[in-house]
Amino acid sequence: GNESTTLESLQFDFAKIEAATNRFAAENRIGKGGFGEVYKGILSDGQEIAVKRLTRSSVQGAVEFKNEVQVIAKLQHRNLVRLLGFCLEDEEKILIYDGYISPEYAMHGYFSVKSDVYSFGIMVLEIISGKRKGCSSELERVDDIRRYAWTKWADQTPLELMDPNIEGSYSQEEVIKYIHIGLLCVQENPDDRPTMATIAFYLNSPSINLPSPLEPPYFKRSGIEENMVSNNALDSNSISDSINGLSVTKFFPR
The missing domain is CATH 3.30.200.20 (Phosphorylase Kinase; domain 1)
Incomplete structure (x- = not known):
C-alpha cells in the first residue's frame, strides 16, 4: 500500500x-x-x-x-x-x-536548537557566496562551504567569499560581519555556537566585538600554510586592520 x-x-x-x-x-x-x-x-x-x-x-x-x-x-x-x-x-x-x-x-543523532543554528550558519555562508545547492561550482566540486569560508577568513581575505555577481552593491563591513556570524554558527561543538537570540543581538548591533570562530577540526593545510595561519592570521598582534582598504577592527578578534 x-x-x-x-x-x-x-x-x-x-x-x-x-x-x-x-x-x-x-x-x-x-x-x-x-x-x-x-x-x-x-x-x-x-x-x-x-x-x-x-x-x-x-x-x-x-x-x-x-x-x-x-x-x-x-x-x-x-x-x-x-x-x-x-x-x-x-x-x-x-x-x-x-x-x-x-x-x-x-x-x-542528537538534535537541539543549536543544530538549527548550524543550518542557519551554512545558509548565511551560502547566500553570501552565491554557492547554493544545485548550482555547479568550483566550491562544490572541491570542498564544502564551511572549510572554504574558514580558509578565506584565516587568510584575512573574507571578501573573496562574496558572490561576484553582487559586487559593489553591499557594505563590505556588513558582509564581513555576516561571514563572522556564519562561522560562529557552524562551529563543531554545539556549545560554542551562539543562540538565535544572541545572533539577533549581533545582527542588530552596529558595533560589537564578536568572539573568534574556532577552526573546523578536519581543516588541513600544508605545513607552510599552517605556519602562516598560526603565526599570522590567528595571531592577535599581527591581524591586519585593513582588507581591501577597509577597517575591520570591529570584527576580527583582537
Whole structure:
C-alpha cells in the first residue's frame, strides 16, 4: 500500500551514493562513531548530502532498518534535518540526509536548537557566496562551504567569499560581519555556537566585538600554510586592520 510506495520513493541505488561520495573517499569523511561513518557528498543534480553508512556488523536487520526509515520519514518536521532516503543493498545499510545536517546529528543523532543554528550558519555562508545547492561550482566540486569560508577568513581575505555577481552593491563591513556570524554558527561543538537570540543581538548591533570562530577540526593545510595561519592570521598582534582598504577592527578578534 502507501507505506511500501513511500519506502520505494526513498530508496537510493548504492552506485549513486558511491558516486556522490567519490567511493566513500577519506577526504569526504566528516565523522565516525560506533554506528559507522558519515560522509559528505554531492548528488548528480548538485544537491549536497550527508551519508550515514552503518557498520556491516550492525545487529539491525533489514526489516528493522526499513521500519526505522519509515518512522523517521513520518516524524519529519520542517525545522528538523531532512532525511532524503536510504540504501539497502547486500550488506550496506545507509541513510541519506540533506546537506545542512549538523555534525552532532550526523554522528550521534542528537538534535537541539543549536543544530538549527548550524543550518542557519551554512545558509548565511551560502547566500553570501552565491554557492547554493544545485548550482555547479568550483566550491562544490572541491570542498564544502564551511572549510572554504574558514580558509578565506584565516587568510584575512573574507571578501573573496562574496558572490561576484553582487559586487559593489553591499557594505563590505556588513558582509564581513555576516561571514563572522556564519562561522560562529557552524562551529563543531554545539556549545560554542551562539543562540538565535544572541545572533539577533549581533545582527542588530552596529558595533560589537564578536568572539573568534574556532577552526573546523578536519581543516588541513600544508605545513607552510599552517605556519602562516598560526603565526599570522590567528595571531592577535599581527591581524591586519585593513582588507581591501577597509577597517575591520570591529570584527576580527583582537
